[in-house]
Each structure stands twice: as structure tokens, then as C-alpha cells.
Amino acid sequence: MTQQRGKFISFEGIDGAGKSTHIGFVAQFLRSHGGADIELVTTREPGGTPLGEKLRDLLLHEKMHLETEALLMFASRREHIAQVIEPALARGAWVISDRFTDASFAYQGGGRGMDRAKMEALEQWVHPHLQPDLTFLFDVPLEVARARLDATRSLDKFEQEQADFFAATRQEYLRRAAQFPQRFRIIDSTQTIAAIQLQLSGMLQAELSA
Numbered sequence: 001m002t003q004q005r006g007k008f009i010s011f012e013g014i015d016g017a018g019k020s021t022h023i024g025f026v027a028q029f030l031r032s033h034g035g036a037d038i039e040l041v042t043t044r045e046p047g048g049t050p051l052g053e054k055l056r057d058l059l060l061h062e063k064m065h066l067e068t069e070a071l072l073m074f075a076s077r078r079e080h081i082a083q084v085i086e087p088a089l090a091r092g093a094w095v096i097s098d099r100f101t102d103a104s105f106a107y108q109g110g111g112r113g114m115d116r117a118k119m120e121a122l123e124q125w126v127h128p129h130l131q132p133d134l135t136f137l138f139d140v141p142l143e144v145a146r147a148r149l150d151a152t153r154s155l156d157k158f159e160q161e162q163a164d165f166f167a168a169t170r171q172e173y174l175r176r177a178a179q180f181p182q183r184f185r186i187i188d189s190t191q192t193i194a195a196i197q198l199q200l201s202g203m204l205q206a207e208l209s210a
């Protein structure tokens, strides 16, 4: 019997929007409502493989040309798809990724201003046939995200960017969501964590029944 392909769910949002907070909840929900034999793979970008994690360290801490940054994001992604995402989906696992290509459009395209045609060419080259089945976009005003970040830890290269960078990043996320309304679910991340979890539960239940 042919194995049914798994589902691919990505989490997106500007830094501090709250996506990492909800990944554990989503994994737990799928484990308890998705049947005993559901296999979940939780991963992240940049990163997700030994090579990708080395690239992540460079990407989050070294200054570099914006095209170098975009190319390294996609290099990390190429490895991630080959080593983790595709094999997992092929064996029927559900993959939950903390960021995917929408983040490159938002940060390198929107935030840094890299030409969109080049971003689209990279996307077409690296994964012409793969897209998440579902993308949760945690949307929040910049000031709210910034206040949440400041309360937590020391800031990496991206988190130290200024308000105009995050305004452009958020704008590009919303543009991608409007371009791909079938897969995007926009979550108003100014809500309480409990209210967001209730909303996520409904969306996941619908996905499980689809």
C-alpha cells in the first residue's frame, strides 16, 4: 500500500510575534487529536540540519551582503528539504517548521529590499514543487513585538534592526498572505495566549478533518 504523504505546516511572523510560544501547543494538539500513530517532526529555519545550524549561527551573527544572506538562507533550506522535510513528508509524518521561505520574502525581500524577482527565482530553483500546506502568520504591531523581545533575551542581528525594517518585513508577510490565501491563516497575535490557542485548535481540527 502507498504511504499517504504527510502535511507541512509553517509558522511565521516578525521577531517577537509569538510563533515559538505556540509551536509546542500545536504539536501537543496534533498528538492528542491526530491519532496514536501520527509522527510529528518539529524543526526550524534557518537550521534544522547540522549544516543548517552552522549556517544559522553565521546568519544570525555575521554582517554580510544582502544577497549573500539570501543565498545562505536558501542553501540552509536546500539541505533542510533534502535531509529532513521531504523524507518526513514521504513517510507520512507531519512537519512543523518554525519559518520557511515566506521568511526569506519578508526579511530579505521586504526588510532588506532584495529584488522580488531574484527571491522568486531562488524559490523556483530550490523548491519548485514544495510549499507548506498550512502557514500560520502571527501578526502583531511592531511595538508589541519589540516589547515582548526586550523582555526576554539578548538580541541577534535581525532582532536589532530598526522599526522601518520590521514595518517592511510585516508588510511583505501580509502581501504573501494575500497572494496565497488558501494556505495562510493570519492570527491576531495581540490576543491573549489562551485566545490564540483556542483559535489554533479550531483551525487544526479543520485541517485534521480535511
Ligand SMILES: Nc1ncnc2c1ncn2[C@@H]1O[C@H](COP(=O)(O)OP(=O)(O)OP(=O)(O)O)[C@@H](O)[C@H]1O
Pocket (backbone or CB within 6 Å): 013, 014, 015, 016, 017, 018, 019, 020, 021, 022, 148, 149, 151, 152, 159, 189, 190, 191, 192, 193, 196
Ligand atoms: N499572545 C501573547 N501575549 C503576551 N505575551 C506573549 C504572547 N505570545 C508570546 N508572548 C511572549 O512574548 C515573548 C516572545 O514570544 P516568542 O519567543 O514566542 O516569539 P517569536 O515570534 O517566536 O520570536 P522569535 O522569532 O524572535 O523567536 C515570550 O516571552 C512570550 O511568552
Ligand SMILES: Cc1cn([C@H]2C[C@H](O)[C@@H](COP(=O)(O)O)O2)c(=O)[nH]c1=O
Pocket (backbone or CB within 6 Å): 015, 044, 045, 046, 060, 073, 098, 099, 100, 101, 103, 104, 105, 107, 108, 158, 159
Ligand atoms: C528562515 C529565515 C529566517 N530569517 C530570520 C528571521 C529571524 O530573525 C531569524 C531566525 O530567528 P528565530 O528566532 O528562529 O525566528 O532569521 C530570515 O531573515 N530569513 C529567512 O529565510
